[in-house]
Each structure stands twice: as structure tokens, then as C-alpha cells.
Amino acid sequence: xxxxxxxxxxxxxxxxxxxxxxxxxxxxxxxxxxxxxxxxxxxxxxxxxxxxxxxxxxxxxxxxxxxxxxxxxxxxxxxxxxxxxxxxxxxxxxxxxxxxxxxxxxxxxxxxxxxxxxxxxxxxxxxxxxxxxxxxxxxxxxxxxxxxxxxxxxxxxxxxxxxxxxxxxxxxxxxxxxxxxxxxxxxxxxxxxxxxxxxxxxxxxxxxxxxxxxxxxxxxxxxxxxxxxxxxxxxxxxxxxxxxxxxxxxxxxxxxxxxxxxxxxxxxxxxxxxxxxxxxxxxxxxxxxxxxx
Numbered sequence: 001x002x003x004x005x006x007x008x009x010x011x012x013x014x015x016x017x018x019x020x021x022x023x024x025x026x027x028x029x030x031x032x033x034x035x036x037x038x039x040x041x042x043x044x045x046x047x048x049x050x051x052x053x054x055x056x057x058x059x060x061x062x063x064x065x066x067x068x069x070x071x072x073x074x075x076x077x078x079x080x081x082x083x084x085x086x087x088x089x090x091x092x093x094x095x096x097x098x099x100x101x102x103x104x105x106x107x108x109x110x111x112x113x114x115x116x117x118x119x120x121x122x123x124x125x126x127x128x129x130x131x132x133x134x135x136x137x138x139x140x141x142x143x144x145x146x147x148x149x150x151x152x153x154x155x156x157x158x159x160x161x162x163x164x165x166x167x168x169x170x171x172x173x174x175x176x177x178x179x180x181x182x183x184x185x186x187x188x189x190x191x192x193x194x195x196x197x198x199x200x201x202x203x204x205x206x207x208x209x210x211x212x213x214x215x216x217x218x219x220x221x222x223x224x225x226x227x228x229x230x231x232x233x234x235x236x237x238x239x240x241x242x243x244x245x246x247x248x249x250x251x252x253x254x255x256x257x258x259x260x261x262x263x264x265x266x267x268x269x270x271x272x273x274x275x276x277x278x279x280x281x282x283x284x285x286x287x288x289x290x291x292x293x
Contacts, residue, residue, distance in 0.1 A: 007158035010151055010213060011058060012125070013051045013132040016118035017044065018064035018109040023262065032067050034136045036260075038269050039277070041096070043260055044070055047136040049096055054147035056132060059099065060125050061106045062118045071106060074099045114232025120222040130154075130215050133235075138210030139269050142255020146211050150251050153187055154213050159247030160239070162190070163211035165257055173199055175207035176236050178250050190248040193240045206250060209257055214239070215246055 021033030028036070034044040048059055061070060074097055084091055107121050119133060132147060140146035140163070150161050164178055177197055181189030194203060212235075221238040242248065258272065259265035274284040 007155065008130050010054070010056060010130055010132050010154065012060060012129060013056045013058070013134055013147075014060045014062060014119055014122045014126070015044070015047060015134050015136060016062045016109075016115055017067060017070055017136060018062050018112065018118060020064075020112075024266075030066070032070050033261075035069050035073065036266070038139065038260070038266075038273050039280075042073065043136045043139065044073065045096055046139055047134045048074070048099075050140065050145040050147050051132065051134060053145045054132070054151045056147070057100075057103055058125075059104050060122050060131075061104065062109050062121050063106050064109055064112070071104070073097055074104050114234055116222050116233035116235040116238055119235055120219060120233070123219040123223075126216055126219065128216050130213060133212040133214065135210035137259065137261035139258040139260050140209070140211065140253060140255060141258070141273070142253060146209075146253045146255060149186070149253060149255075150211060150213055153249065153251045157187065157247060157249055159249065160215055160218075160242060161213040161249050161251055162239070163209045163253050164188070164206040164250040165209045165253055167205055167207050169202070169205045170199065172197060172202040172205055172207065177202050177204055178206050178208065179203035180206060180250070186252045186254065188250045188252065190243060190250050192243060193236050195234065195236045206252070208236070209253060211253075212239075215242075217246065218242060 017032065017034050019033065021028030024033050024036065035042040038046065051059060063070060081091070081094065105125050107125065109118050109121050134147070142149065146163055150163060154161055162178070167175070173196055176193060176195045178188070178190050179192035179194065180203070181191045188206070192203065193208070194201070218238050221241050222233065256272070258269035260269050271284070271288070275281050
């Protein structure tokens with residue numbers, strides 16, 4: 001694989017969380033969709049935990065109106081914490097929600113102009129550093145986590161990386177797909193990107209799966225980019241323009257992905273995660289058999 005000097009450490013991550021969550025109405029009328037829980041942890045918590053496992057320090061939330069619950073979740077909860085201490089309850093359950101002061105930054109996306117625009121809104125915080133992107137709707141479960149796998153690959157090749165998964169060919173039209181080059185284990189060179197191609201035009205069955213490591217130059221590309229598919233500023237279009245000017249690789253994720261942006265995917269993730277937990281797996285399995293019986 002191509003060697004590159006573009007290997008500044010990945011210290012910052014951008015979380016686009018300004019969406020309205022209309023597919024989960026009325027549940028998301030007052031609660032951000034990223035706060036919907038898989039068992040007892042909201043989706044945003046899984047993403048932040050994955051970022052911290054990968055050594056990322058600063059979390060940048062691109063928010064919209066009505067999203068204050070996301071910030072409150074990672075803030076101090078004086079009354080709750082005092083009550084738990086007074087009752088000698090286990091405080092470790094709250095530890096994942098504690099971030100070091102200054103390590104959570106929020107930026108308001110005032111107009112919903114797409115994923116590319118949301119990322120561009122973080123340009124002042126990202127500065128001249130490479131950064132990660134997490135789409136919290138996509139729950140990535142692996143050991144190590146998806147971003148840790150990507151950071152390890154980044155430390156080898158630098159440049160830009162995206163996470164990909166292999167899907168059946170008949171499903172490619174629902175996703176962004178890479179045009180692959182030379183492969184080396186889990187790493188694949190990226191020659192191009194195609195957003196939701198027709199089945200006959202798809203260059204591969206490797207789909208982009210909600211995790212990215214990008215160089216800061218992508219902000220310059222987004223700055224002058226017009227609207228693309230759906231009348232929105234597309235991140236895929238900006239990344240495609242960077243291919244050939246900087247190294248670009250895909251990392252095939254060794255783990256499981258759950259599309260929690262859909263109701264079926266959300267239910268699947270809830271059941272799958274419950275069946276992995278020692279404290280409830282047997283009861284959930286018995287319940288499922290009873291319901292299916």
C-alpha cells in the first residue's frame with residue numbers, strides 16, 4: 001500500500017446529530033433519535049465509547065434545535081449523582097457519560113443542507129488536523145471497535161480512510177459503494193465512490209458504513225461544493241474529488257453493523273445486543289421462543 005506522510009494523530013471526531021429523526025416519530029418529537037436506547041445505552045453513547053476506545057479526545061457534535069438532551073447526557077447531573085451516592089448505589093453505570101471538561105464541543109447546523117454541510121460546519125474546530133466522523137445511526141459492534149480498527153490502519157498508511165462492509169450484490173443500490181483498487185488484507189485502495197448506483201453499474205459490493213477518517217483538506221473541497229443528490233451537499237461527492245490527490249483506502253470492518261436509522265434495524269440491534277448480555281440473554285431467548293411459539 002502507498003506510504004504517506006499524512007499521519008497526524010486522530011484526536012477529534014465529528015458527530016452529525018442535527019437530524020429530525022422523522023422515521024421514529026412520535027418518539028423523536030421531544031427526544032433526539034440519537035438518545036433512543038439500545039437496552040440501557042443511547043445510540044450516541046455507543047458512538048462516543050467507540051471513539052474513546054480509538055484514542056480520540058475531543059467530541060464535536062453538530063446539532064440542531066431541540067438537541068439539548070444530547071449535551072445534557074454528557075454533562076454533570078448533580079441531583080442524580082448526589083442521590084446515588086447518598087443511597088450508596090453503584091456509580092460506575094454513569095462513568096461512560098463523563099467527559100473531561102472541554103472535550104465536548106457543539107456547533108449548530110442552522111440549515112439542514114446534508115451530511116457534507118454538517119461536516120463543513122465543524123471546520124473551525126477541526127482546524128488543520130485530520131479527524132474522524134461517526135454516524136451514530138450505524139451501530140458498529142466489534143472487538144476492537146470499528147474506529148480502533150481504522151485508526152490502526154491509518155497509522156500504517158495515513159491519508160483518508162472509510163469503513164466498508166460487504167453486502168449481497170442485490171442490496172448495493174441502497175448505499176454508497178467504493179470502486180476498489182488493490183487489496184491487502186482488510187485494506188483496499190479506493191479508486192472512486194458511487195452513491196446508490198444501479199445494480200448493473202455498481203463497481204463492487206463494498207458499501208460505505210458510517211465511519212470515516214479524513215484529512216482537513218476536505219473542508220476546502222466542501223467550502224466550494226454545490227448541492228448534489230437530493231438537493232443536499234454530499235460528503236461522498238467531496239471525498240470523490242479528493243481521490244487521486246491524497247491516499248484513500250477502505251477498511252473492511254471485522255464486526256457487525258446495525259442500521260438503527262430504520263425501525264427494523266433498531267429492533268434487530270436491540271435483540272442482538274440483549275442476546276449478547278450475560279445478565280439477560282437467557283431470559284430474552286426464552287421470551288423470544290415464547291412469542292414465536
